[in-house]
Amino acid sequence: MTSGTTVLPMIIGTAVLTFGIRYLPIALLGGRRLRPMLERFLRYLPIGILSGLVAQSTFLRGGMLNAGISDYYLHGMILVVLLAVWTRNLAAIILGGLALVGLLTFLGNG
Amino acid sequence: MTVFRLLRSADAVEGIRDGLLFVPFSLPLAISYAISARIAGLADWQIVLWSAAIYAGSAQLACLSALTAGAGMAELLIITFMANARHGLIAIGISPYLRPVTRRAMPLLGFTLATSSAGLLPAKAARGGNFQVYALSTQICQWAQWLLFTFFGVWLGPMVPAAWTPVLGFAVPAAFLGLVAPLIRESRASGILAALVSAALALGLTVFWPPQICAIVGAFGGALAGILIPEGGNHD
Numbered sequence: 001m002t003s004g005t006t007v008l009p010m011i012i013g014t015a016v017l018t019f020g021i022r023y024l025p026i027a028l029l030g031g032r033r034l035r036p037m038l039e040r041f042l043r044y045l046p047i048g049i050l051s052g053l054v055a056q057s058t059f060l061r062g063g064m065l066n067a068g069i070s071d072y073y074l075h076g077m078i079l080v081v082l083l084a085v086w087t088r089n090l091a092a093i094i095l096g097g098l099a100l101v102g103l104l105t106f107l108g109n110g
Numbered sequence: 111m112t113v114f115r116l117l118r119s120a121d122a123v124e125g126i127r128d129g130l131l132f133v134p135f136s137l138p139l140a141i142s143y144a145i146s147a148r149i150a151g152l153a154d155w156q157i158v159l160w161s162a163a164i165y166a167g168s169a170q171l172a173c174l175s176a177l178t179a180g181a182g183m184a185e186l187l188i189i190t191f192m193a194n195a196r197h198g199l200i201a202i203g204i205s206p207y208l209r210p211v212t213r214r215a216m217p218l219l220g221f222t223l224a225t226s227s228a229g230l231l232p233a234k235a236a237r238g239g240n241f242q243v244y245a246l247s248t249q250i251c252q253w254a255q256w257l258l259f260t261f262f263g264v265w266l267g268p269m270v271p272a273a274w275t276p277v278l279g280f281a282v283p284a285a286f287l288g289l290v291a292p293l294i295r296e297s298r299a300s301g302i303l304a305a306l307v308s309a310a311l312a313l314g315l316t317v318f319w320p321p322q323i324c325a326i327v328g329a330f331g332g333a334l335a336g337i338l339i340p341e342g343g344n345h346d
Contacts, residue, residue, distance in 0.1 A: 006177070007156050013183060014173060014190040015163035021194045023220030025201035030208035030216060040337050044304045045203035046228035047297070048332030049196055050290035051305035052312030052325040053225065057283040059313055060321060073280055080284045084291035090131045093291075097284035098134060102277045 072108070076101040121240040122247040128230055129251030135226075135285045136255045138278030139167040141270055144263025146174045154264050161260035165222065165253050169193035192322045199329055200228045207235040211242045222249035229289025236296060300339040308332025 034042070058077050059065055068074070080097040087093070140161070147157040147170075164170060169190045173181075176189050201220065204227055211219060227249060234244045294301035312321075312328030319327070 007152055007160075009183060010173065010177070010186055011156065011160045011163055013187055014160075014166075014169065017187055017190050018164050018166050018169065018194050018197070019221055021191065021198040022201050022223040023217055025198055026205060026208060026216055026220045026223075029202060029205035030211060032205070034206065037337065039206050040341075041333050042203050042206050043232070044297070044300065044333035044336030045199060045329060046232060047290055047293050047301050047304045047336065048308035048329035049199055049203065049228055049325070050225070050286045050293070051308045051332060052328035053196075054283050054286045054290065055309035055313045055328075056316075056321050056325060057279075057286065060316065063316065063321060065313065065316065072276075073283065076280050077283060077287070080287050084287055088292060090128070090285070090288040093288035094131065094134050094281055094284045098277065098280055101280040105273070105277050 072101050072104040075104060119240065119243055121243040124234075124239070125244040125247030125249075126251045129248040129255070132226055132252050132285060133255060134278070134281040136167070136252065137259050138275065138281060139171075140256055140259030141263035141266070142275070143167055143170050143174070144260055145268070146171060148264070150174045150178045157264055158257065158261055162257050164190075165224070165256055166190075166194055166197070167256070192320070195322065195326055196225070196329070197223055199326065200225065203228055204231045207231055207241070210240075211245065215242055215246060219245055219249065222246075222253045224249060224252050226252065226285070226289055229286075229293060233292050297336070300336040300341075303339060304332040304336030306332075307335035 054077075058073050076097045079100050080093055083093045083096045143161070144157055147160070148154075152160070152174075160170060172189050172193045173186050176185055181189070201223055204223075208216075208219075227245075230248055231241075231245055234241055290305060294305055297304075308328040308331060310328075311331045312325045315324040315327055
């Protein structure tokens with residue numbers, strides 16, 4: 001259990017730090033003309049960040065690799081990739097994946 | 111009155127619409143956070159205040175588990191830094207697109223920055239339109255969702271069946287993949303290479319390092335791999 005004297009400094013400290021992490025790069029780099037190679041690198045950075053997170057949130061459970069063929073997330077991810085190729089609709093991608101994983105989970109538990 | 115006029119603009123409506131797509135993403139995370147925070151002993155108002163002030167689900171969850179284990183302020187700040195370091199990278203990654211954003215709007219854009227910004231903002235820059243109105247409306251919409259769902263989570267969390275948790279958790283990879291797909295499509299061969307290298311590093315390095323570090327190393331490795339292919343090599 002935590003006390004109010006611990007929690008309020010934690011809220012303020014983590015909020016200030018988080019704002020600094022997000023705002024400083026924008027304040028320092030936002031809107032500036034950068035070297036073309038650096039600008040190219042920065043344009044690939046979002047792809048790198050999101051792809052790494054896709055891989056980790058699909059295949060890691062509790063920090064351990066879990067990539068078995070029986071894993072519902074793997075089946076859901078195959079459908080999500082197909083939906084992403086066929087449609088540009090983000091809602092269809094998210095809801096289609098959720099529907100398949102939900103169906104497989106409840107059929108598997110039933 | 112200006113705010114209301116802006117909210118009715120096509121770019122604001124587009125931003126709010128895109129922001130609402132993340133309901134399946136933020137709802138389960140906010141409920142998980144609210145339940146964990148109650149277990150850690152936070153008061154209801156502290157749970158909601160923290161969400162409003164920090165807007166960083168993964169950092170909040172990581173701090174709660176450390177707080178329950180007796181972590182001090184220094185450890186909590188290190189955990190926050192580690193969990194949020196990717197937002198620093200995202201801020202760096204979107205900086206080339208921020209030329210239309212005024213200096214006054216930058217702090218609000220920074221405060222409401224989310225992982226989804228890495229996909230939504232470059233895609234909007236490619237589509238055209240009022241970038242600043244779109245960016246602020248989509249990010250504020252997602253921040254408001256996070257706050258609202260935290261509030262719901264405080265009251266409704268205990269009623270969500272445990273069997274739904276892994277299903278709702280799939281919204282996370284599905285949303286990230288939906289966001290990265292148009293970026294890869296736009297940059298073709300180099301985008302595919304960047305995605306594959308970063309995914310392989312983010313997963314493979316977990317044998318040696320914590321996942322947060324691997325995601326950051328993977329992002330850098332992927333972006334470096336992307337620039338190896340000359341831009342002319344991106345054509346079909």
